[in-house]
Amino acid sequence: MNLTEIARFALRGIGANKLRSTLTMLGILIGVAAVTLLVAVGNGSARTVAARIEALGADTLTVMSTRHGAGGLTMKVAEALDDPAVAPGVRSVSPVVSTPATLTHEGAEHRIASFVGTTPSWFAASNFPVESGAAFTADDEAQARRVVVIGQTVAEELFSGADPVGRQVTAGGALFTVTGVLREKSSSGAQGSNDIAVAPISAVRQVLAGYGPLSSILVETAGPSTVGAVQSEISTILDRRLEPGAYRVQNAAQLLETQTESAGAFTTVLGAVAAISLLVGGIGITNIMLVTVTERTREIGIRKALGAPRRVILTQFLIEATLLSVIGGGLGVAAAVLGSRFPIVGVQPVIVPSSVALALGVSVLIGLFFGGLPAARAARLRPIDALRYE
Amino acid sequence: MRTVLDVRDVTKVYGHGDTGVRALDGVSLEVARGEYLAVMGPSGSGKSTLMNILGCLDLPTTGTYLLDGVDVGSLSDEQLTLARNRLIGFVFQAFNLIPRTSAVANVELPLAYSGMKAAERRRRAMFSLDLVGLADRAEHEPDQLSGGQQQRVAVARALVTEPAVLLADEPTGNLDSHAGEEVLSVFDDLNAAGHTIVIITHEDEVGARADRLVKLFDGRVISDSRQEPAGRHAASGALK
8 A cells, every 4th residue: 555545545534524633733833823923023123123223323432421410521521532642443522412392383393302412423423314405514513503404203293295404493492494304214112213303512502401511422433343442442531531430331332232132032032932832732733633543543443454554554644643733834834924024013023944943843743743652552452442442 | 165264162261360251162163155154142152252353353362263274373463454454344233434434435445455556446346335235325424324324335345355254243233124124135145146244143033044053152152053044135146
């Protein structure tokens, strides 16, 4: 008796109980799809985080004050950082003040969380170029001209489609002329990074922020590889001017590392949850296989009485179990691939091939083992015992 | 006449030692080709045990059993399977058709296990179904057939390999008298066509149709006599 013949028996066996076969496959399908998709979501979120941090610029350092009020960062500190002798790796230094403000234009009103005052070097350092119009110049900054560059969100809210360049907006009781619009940046979180306005620091201090300490100082380095060296250079300068512990320096690369680590942990947790669902699915398969074989012990007895060799019976049940788990697993992978085309909780999933292999492998092994084991036992039964089985 | 079944002083003991049950206690029996034999006896007399041994479903504890001249006790498990497939046709009390499988597929099953090609298998299965008058029900599944029809499908399945002997264990036990008559008349025709039939029963009218009656009691043969068959249906011999 050849293999195709036995396979036909197996197919008939699967078809003979469609509901049960469907439910068995559904169990495996859900298990495999869950593992694949959840790992893909974890992987996707890790990639998104990494992309966002890279967009911030991997070659910048941010100096922030750890204390409020006196003793914070001043313009003098910022100027001191731009010292080619002590800190040759520094390309530019941009002092930053940031304050919430309400912008109005012809009755339209829009409140933004950060009205940024800075120097022209900020645009290059923060990886945030101007799309239309122009950035303000060093001269604008020196003269404290009231000019502003706005983000995409602000442009839409205030001008709703019209070209904002050359128009005027009111902020803190003063008129600012819009000179440009920033290029859209991939939004991170609820507070969009496009909801921003950038003006010369001198003007912002005059009109909105006052002459208190700076919010932060953005230091651009020559490249990602020099970030570590520059960090120690500017720390030397800062230690001379500020009390130790009064500031901290944030490094985008470090940030990337921590975020990647936590994203990895996230993926592991998701994977573990999914693995549990695969395990539960596997127990379901095991149960159904056991029931199937037990219920069909009598049928096995009949087949043996009619002259079916043990090998043929065993092969038939193994093929049945394999087909169920392979079809179920395959459909599970297909479902996961289909599901990964759509964002899930704001994350675009990215499928990890090894998770597909693992999930498929586990489900097929479970099907084979727990389908094969009871079948082997039943195939070994003497035909009269199997026939008497109720 | 050639001997098909030759049972010599066979005993079968279930269990061990003092608790052992002697289901067969020195049974000897010879069945020649073309015979129609009925084995009768009350329950517990060892009928089913004898049937299992005759059908190679079970091996005797002592004694020898020659099936078509071959000593069954010397066969391996695989050879026994082969012997069941080639030499014996079973008809069970509970029909034992494979559920959710068409009548013709059920009949084909023993041929499939013997490795026959699909087309030839189908042809023989249809011929066999025709013999029991169910060719028009070939595609029906067991639960779409009456008890009598199911048992006739089982007979067709037993016949399809052209076995040396047809073993029927209480073939009418689960049937009403009308359906039982249907099945028994098929046996009459088959015997008339030259098939060897061993039928195990506790019903007198079933036993009366055979031309040899063996009575068992407590695992021993208490009588073995030829008889004039009674109650066979009128068309008997039509298949000759």
